[in-house]
Amino acid sequence: MTEGIHRSNEPAEVPGELREARATIDNIDAALVHLLAERFRCTKKVGVIKAHLNLPPSDPGREERQVARLRALAEEAGLDPVFAEKFLKFIVEEVIRHHEDIAGTMAEDGAQQAVPGAVGPRA
Template sequence: MTNREPADNDAPGAIDESVQAELSRLRESIDNIDAAVVHMLAERFKCTQQVGHLKAAHRLPPADPSREARQIARLRQLAESANLDPAFAEKLLNFIIAEVIRHHERIAETAPAAPGDAPAATPLE
C-alpha cells in the first residue's frame, strides 16, 4: 500500500494529464503518417495503372513473377535496414501486388484489340 491519497485521475479509465498529452501527440503523428501512407499508395497505384494499360496495349501478361520476386527481395532488404520485420513487409507487398495484378487483369479485359490482332472468332449459326 502507498501512503498517498487517491487522486481524481486514479479512477478506472482516468489518465494522467501528461500521459494523455503524450498519447495525443503520438496519435497525431500516427494519423499524419497514415495519411502519408495512403497518399503514397495512391501515387503508386496511379503508376501501376499506367503499367497495366501499357501491358494491355502490348498484350503482355498482367503478372511478372520475376519482377515480383526482385521487388520482394528488395523490400525485405529495405525493411531490415529500417528495423521493420521483413516478413511483415513481404506480406504487405504481396497484398499490394495481388491488387495490382487484379487491376491489370481488369484493364486487359477491357483493352481494345491491338492493330494486327486477328478478329475474335464468331460462332457458326
C-alpha cells in the same frame, strides 16, 4: 469538414502522451494514403503498357526481385522483413486485380471495333 479529415479528433479523455503519438500516426497515414494513390496511378499505366505489349498481368520474376529488395530495405529501416513481404503481396494482389480490369476493358474495346462475334487481339 476539411479540419475533421486532417486532425486526429481524439476524445478529451485520451491521455496527452497517447494523443501526441496518435497525431504522428495520423500524419504518417495521410502520407501513406497519398503514396499508395500515386503507386496505383503508376501501376495502372503499367497495366496499359502490358496490355498493349501483350504481356501477362503477373510477372513472377519482377515480384521476386521486389520481395528481395523490400526485405533488404525493411531490415535497414528496422521493419520486420516478413511483414514487408506480406505488405508487398497485399499491394500486388490489388495491382493484379487492376491489371485484369484494364486488360478486360481493352479486350472489350477491341471486340467492339472488330467484326461482331470475332475474338479480339487481346481477348
